Amino acid sequence: MAAIVAVATLSSCGGDSNGSSGMADMALPQTPPVTAPVVAPDPAAPVSRTISVTVAGLLGTGLVLQNNGADNLTFDADGQAAFARPVAQGGAYAVTVVTQPTLPAQICTVGAGAGTAGSATIAVTVTCAARTRLAIVTSLFSSAILAGDPSTGAFTSTGYSVPVGGILPATLSRTGDFLYLTDISANAVRGYSLDPVSGAPTPLPASPFSTGGIAPQASAMSPNGKFLYVANRDSNTLAIFAVNESTGDLMSAGQVPTGGNPISVAVTPNGKTLYVCNYTANTISVYNIDANNGMLAAGIAIPTPSPRYTAIDPAGKFLYVTRGNDNVVYGFTIDAATGALTPMSSPFPAGNGTTNLVVEPAGKYLYVSNETDGTASSFTIDATSGALSEVLPRAPTGGLPEGIAVSPTGQYLYVASQTARAVQQFAIDATNGSLSQRSGTSMSAPPIAIVIR
Missing domain, CATH: 2.60.40 (Immunoglobulin-like)
Incomplete structure (x- = not known):
């Protein structure tokens, strides 16, 4: 009877056949959720x-x-x-x-x-x-600044000029922000900043920069824009400057000797080698450039009678040279590793009085000003050997042409004619390199040299 009562008691307490306790069904006290207090935005806090x-x-x-x-x-x-x-x-x-x-x-x-x-x-x-396309045109005692029309390539006067001239082109900084002109009478380089829109020149506060030599005439900028090289014609030295690309200032980094009467300077596009034409020494000096400090390692001198001016193709494979009292262009192949020069098989006939020369940006054509003829010669460049083949007829430029330059786009050639007192513009035929005369820009003084930004 006691067992029956016990079973009944368990049943009444909610037991089940699985032995589970009824505690599972009992309501347990709940912990209220924690709620972050609502903070009103601070009207003083800035948004x-x-x-x-x-x-x-x-x-x-x-x-x-x-x-x-x-x-x-x-x-x-x-x-x-x-x-x-x-x-x-x-x-x-x-x-x-x-x-x-x-x-x-x-x-x-x-x-x-x-x-x-x-x-x-x-x-x-x-x-x-x-930026505004600019041309800096140098005469004997001043340099004028011209502005270019991007649609036609024609140049017009900006009204700006600087009281420094010469017979060789000015040099621009890598970015085109600064202009450098050798002052042969002051034995210095004069620097100017160029307004990017108007082209207005402003003398650099620290200018002029002494070259430490006599009669500086030719100059060249390294492709990386860090170094400027200036040939002191009458002291047979090459001045080396470090360039501050932010301010345009030049800081002397030393000098090296060259041959007699260095009258032109050129740097390979890879920035490894520099060449100097030594007019009376009848040599071309070859220097290797230290990429870190711009210093020049003494190189060899290549015998070349009366070398005057040089041009290097954009790939850095070929060097071309004009010579005094000659009517030809001489070519050299460039060793990419050492910069050493190997003469091409023969000189290439051009017009009478070959003077300045330039290779257009694609490296397909070379142009030469013929001072005595009053013409410009056009040549195609063999991509393998560098040999030149003249494209006739020669283009008439006006008397005593010297300075010659190609637009950065490769569409136009410009020649400075002293007798015509004008910078002559020619369109370049992209298929064969021939020239077609376009417009001319009259100059107040006989133009001698030209460089384009």
Whole structure:
């Protein structure tokens, strides 16, 4: 009977056949959820706004923007990015260009770049375009600055000039921001900054820069823009300058001896070798360039009667030279590793009084000014041997042509004619290199040399 009572008691307590206790069905006390307290926004706390920048038309590299004089943002291609530091709503912002892009050099302008931050993200636009094409035309006592029309290639006067001249072209910095002219009477190099839009020249505060020699005449910039080399014609030395690409300033880095009367200087496109034409020594000096400090290792001298001016093809495979009182062009192949020169089989006939020469950017054609003839010769370049084949007829340029230059696009050739007092423009036929005369730019003084930015 006791067993029956026990079973009944268990049943009444909610037991089941599995032996589970009824405790599972009992209501257990619940812990209330933890809720973060609601904090009202602090009306005094600033609200930050991002400054988003969109860049269009950028071809070069190294564009640096700055906000409020402190926060920098760099672009190397078109795109969109934001400054690292936001601006408080109600705060001022001012986006400016602190470094323009290079290679190719461009001018970038900021749109909607300044104001007061509102309730939305700040959208700033930057548009980049080509710099003004400039030609620096040198006469005996001054150098004029011309501006180019990008659609026609024609040049017109800007009204700007500098009171330094000569018989050889000026030298530009790698970026085209700075202009260097040798001053033969002051035994120095004079430097100028060039306004990227107008071309207006401003003398560098530290200019002139002494060359430490006598009668500096020819100069050449290293391809990396770090070193300038200047030939002191009457002291038979080559001055070496380190270039500050930000300020344009030159700092003397030493000198090396050359042969007698060094009158032209050229550097290979890879920046490894420098050549100097020593007119009265009848040699071409070959120097190897130290890439770190620009110093020159003494090289060999290649016998060459009365070498005057040189041109190197863009690939750095061939060197061409004109000689005094000669009517031909001489060619050399360049050893890519050492810079050593090997003469080509024979000189190439040109017009009478060959003077300056230039290779166009594609490396297919070479052009020579013939001072006595008053013409320009055109040659095709054999891509393997470097041999020249003249394209006839020669183009009439006006009397006493010397300076010669090709546009960076390779579309046009320009020749400085002293008798005509003009810079003559020619269109280059891309299929055979022949020349067709276009317009001319009149000059106030007989033009002798020309360089194009």
